[in-house]
Amino acid sequence: MSPLPQLRERAASRFEALGWPSARSESWRYFKVRDLREGGFTPGSPAPSPADSLPAALDGADRIVVINGRTASGPTERDGLTIGPLGDSRRHFDGTSQLLDDAAMVALNTQHFVDGIAIRAPKDAVSERPLEIVLLNVAAGPTPAMASPRIFIEAGRNSQLDVVFRFVSGTPQDGPALTNALIHVVATDGARVRTATVCDEAANTMHIHTTLVELGRDAHYASHVVMRGAAADRSEIRVRLADQGASCDLRGLYVADGKQVHDNYTQIEHLAPHTSSNELYRGIIEDRATGTFQGRVLIHEGARVSEAHQLNNNLLLGDAAVANAKPQLEIDNDDVVASHGSTVGQLDDDALFYLQSRGLSYEHARGLLTYAFASEVLDGMASTTLAEQLGRELEEELSGGTEHASWPTEL
Amino acid sequence: MLSIRDLRVSVDGKEILKGLSLEVEPGTVAAVMGPNGSGKSTLSYVLAGRDGYEVTGGSMTYEGVDLLELSADERARAGIFLAFQYPVEIPGVSNRVFMKAAVNAARRDRGEPELDAYEFIKLLRDKCELVGMDKELVKREVNRGFSGGEKKRNEILQMALLEPKLAILDETDSGLDIDALQAVSGGVNALRTPERAMIVITHYQRLLDHIIPDVVHVLWDGRIVKTGGPELAHKLEERGYDWVKQEVA
Numbered sequence: 001m002s003p004l005p006q007l008r009e010r011a012a013s014r015f016e017a018l019g020w021p022s023a024r025s026e027s028w029r030y031f032k033v034r035d036l037r038e039g040g041f042t043p044g045s046p047a048p049s050p051a052d053s054l055p056a057a058l059d060g061a062d063r064i065v066v067i068n069g070r071t072a073s074g075p076t077e078r079d080g081l082t083i084g085p086l087g088d089s090r091r092h093f094d095g096t097s098q099l100l101d102d103a104a105m106v107a108l109n110t111q112h113f114v115d116g117i118a119i120r121a122p123k124d125a126v127s128e129r130p131l132e133i134v135l136l137n138v139a140a141g142p143t144p145a146m147a148s149p150r151i152f153i154e155a156g157r158n159s160q161l162d163v164v165f166r167f168v169s170g171t172p173q174d175g176p177a178l179t180n181a182l183i184h185v186v187a188t189d190g191a192r193v194r195t196a197t198v199c200d201e202a203a204n205t206m207h208i209h210t211t212l213v214e215l216g217r218d219a220h221y222a223s224h225v226v227m228r229g230a231a232a233d234r235s236e237i238r239v240r241l242a243d244q245g246a247s248c249d250l251r252g253l254y255v256a257d258g259k260q261v262h263d264n265y266t267q268i269e270h271l272a273p274h275t276s277s278n279e280l281y282r283g284i285i286e287d288r289a290t291g292t293f294q295g296r297v298l299i300h301e302g303a304r305v306s307e308a309h310q311l312n313n314n315l316l317l318g319d320a321a322v323a324n325a326k327p328q329l330e331i332d333n334d335d336v337v338a339s340h341g342s343t344v345g346q347l348d349d350d351a352l353f354y355l356q357s358r359g360l361s362y363e364h365a366r367g368l369l370t371y372a373f374a375s376e377v378l379d380g381m382a383s384t385t386l387a388e389q390l391g392r393e394l395e396e397e398l399s400g401g402t403e404h405a406s407w408p409t410e411l
Numbered sequence: 412m413l414s415i416r417d418l419r420v421s422v423d424g425k426e427i428l429k430g431l432s433l434e435v436e437p438g439t440v441a442a443v444m445g446p447n448g449s450g451k452s453t454l455s456y457v458l459a460g461r462d463g464y465e466v467t468g469g470s471m472t473y474e475g476v477d478l479l480e481l482s483a484d485e486r487a488r489a490g491i492f493l494a495f496q497y498p499v500e501i502p503g504v505s506n507r508v509f510m511k512a513a514v515n516a517a518r519r520d521r522g523e524p525e526l527d528a529y530e531f532i533k534l535l536r537d538k539c540e541l542v543g544m545d546k547e548l549v550k551r552e553v554n555r556g557f558s559g560g561e562k563k564r565n566e567i568l569q570m571a572l573l574e575p576k577l578a579i580l581d582e583t584d585s586g587l588d589i590d591a592l593q594a595v596s597g598g599v600n601a602l603r604t605p606e607r608a609m610i611v612i613t614h615y616q617r618l619l620d621h622i623i624p625d626v627v628h629v630l631w632d633g634r635i636v637k638t639g640g641p642e643l644a645h646k647l648e649e650r651g652y653d654w655v656k657q658e659v660a
Contacts (some may be wrong), residue, residue, distance in 0.1 A: 359487035372503025
């Protein structure tokens with residue numbers, strides 16, 4: 001018997017019991033929970049693909065397009081990967097079912113997702129090019145519409161896989177929208193998975209994605225989350241380093257202005273010996289915006305000889321801008337190396353003057369320094385093309401010009 | 412070219428320059444020597460236009476323009492260059508990206524076309540050779556992890572690229588061993604032209620063995636108290652600043 005209808009039913013009753021996330025929950029307290037709760041969001045209807053709302057494709061990649069949570073187009077096979085709908089295979093849901101109990105947005109996604117996408121990299125498959133998935137939220141009318149995209153990635157033994165998620169909106173005159181995405185990654189022994197998640201939705205959109213990651217022996221997961229858009233953006237990443245030698249590297253960049261709220265919550269569980277985690281999150285917060293990083297790291301008793309490092313830096317560029325930085329390390333054994341740090345500050349005056357003393361205007365100097373602050377986070381991204389493109393766009397946005405043109409390799 | 416008259420400057424309410432007057436002619440090298448606390452760094456920063464240096468009296472005129480009317484970046488684009496005593500490390504900013512931006516900012520101001528990456532690289536290669544700069548260093552982040560000598564050489568490279576009319580070298584000899592001092596001085600000398608003026612600010616005479624000045628000024632307690640030829644520097648080296656102090660008093 002298919003587990004899916006039962007699962008959806010359970011999810012629906014869990015959501016009904018839990019309700020929308022509230023500020024009483026520590027991890028949600030800086031988010032626009034009221035707008036979320038009172039937004040009146042209901043599942044959106046299908047919409048045709050507005051080709052002009054799609055960002056230009058990354059080089060050489062035939063991509064998947066998801067509109068309002070429904071797969072609209074894309075390959076079913078590429079570089080040895082198999083790609084298809086989630087169907088009702090138990091494997092695609094088992095890892096998330098226990099989370100329904102306390103994670104309202106996971107329950108809500110489970111209740112409402114339409115077809116979803118399952119991506120499978122067989123044993124030893126190494127895909128050379130990143131798989132690009134564009135997720136478009138088009139609110140067709142004045143009714144606040146909710147999209148519930150869901151992606152399951154399974155990386156077989158020693159396989160390597162890069163996936164790019166680009167969340168975008170339809171045209172600006174569209175009605176209010178909510179994206180509630182769930183990304184579930186299972187990397188088995190020796191596999192390496194990298195994801196890049198770019199949240200670029202319009203100002204009338206609320207965006208939430210939950211990424212769940214389960215790592216086997218010596219498996220590695222690298223994540224980049226870049227937030228630039230939306231009225232409120234939230235990224236929640238939960239990683240389980242479940243077997244020896246598993247490791248993860250989580251990076252995030254949030255660039256918030258106006259009254260935007262950008263919220264990052266990460267939870268990394270070290271469950272086995274010789275596991276390691278690294279986090280670098282940076283925020284650039286302007287005007288009256290709020291940027292938050294909450295990083296929880298749990299090192300369990302059995303996770304001997306493990307290592308966890310976490311760093312969060314914030315640049316406040318407005319008098320009313322707010323940064324919340326909350327590291328939370330819980331360590332249950334003595335044989336670990338752990339560090340965390342967070343900074344909230346302005347640009348370095350000495351560096352600003354140095355650049356100005358060479359003829360750069362204040363705005364230009366400020367832009368270069370801000371770009372420098374941001375660009376380190378983009379290192380090692382799942383798509384180099386995307387990292388370069390984001391770098392140029394950020395620089396343009398932050399300084400009104402680009403200096404990082406292509407350079408001749410020889411000097 | 413530069414005329415400073417009776418300049419008074421305060422930092423955090425404390426008067427540091429107390430009526431300083433100084434004339435610098437095109438094509439000349441003027442040394443400003445002084446002991447610690449005499450106001451050497453204040454003079455260089457106030458010329459470059461740094462915030463926090465309050466001019467309470469007097470004037471600074473550069474090519475007929477009141478310098479106080481110009482911001483730091485406008486002064487730079489007008490041809491004033493400060494080689495820092497302590498060049499700033501700027502993580503994440505590539506040296507050559509920064510230098511290209513600086514060169515093009517000045518070119519834009521002069522109505523000249525900007526250099527593209529290829530044109531700039533050619534220029535950069537020539538200037539590296541001129542001042543003896545390791546080409547690998549320009550690909551790194553600005554001054555990050557550079558040795559003391561490399562930082563100073565990076566300053567001289569920027570000076571070579573920006574071709575200022577007036578260069579101020581603030582204690583360029585500090586922290587350099589003799590080999591680095593010779594290399595940096597060689598770079599500076601290569602940039603001496605019949606038009607370019609330089610103000611070489613230093614505590615010690617040894618830099619002036621390598622960069623021979625046309626005129627030597629002694630800065631004492633916020634004022635120029637003595638002016639002479641290169642021999643004045645040697646006299647200071649022999650007899651110390653106390654000798655000036657006694658003469659002034």
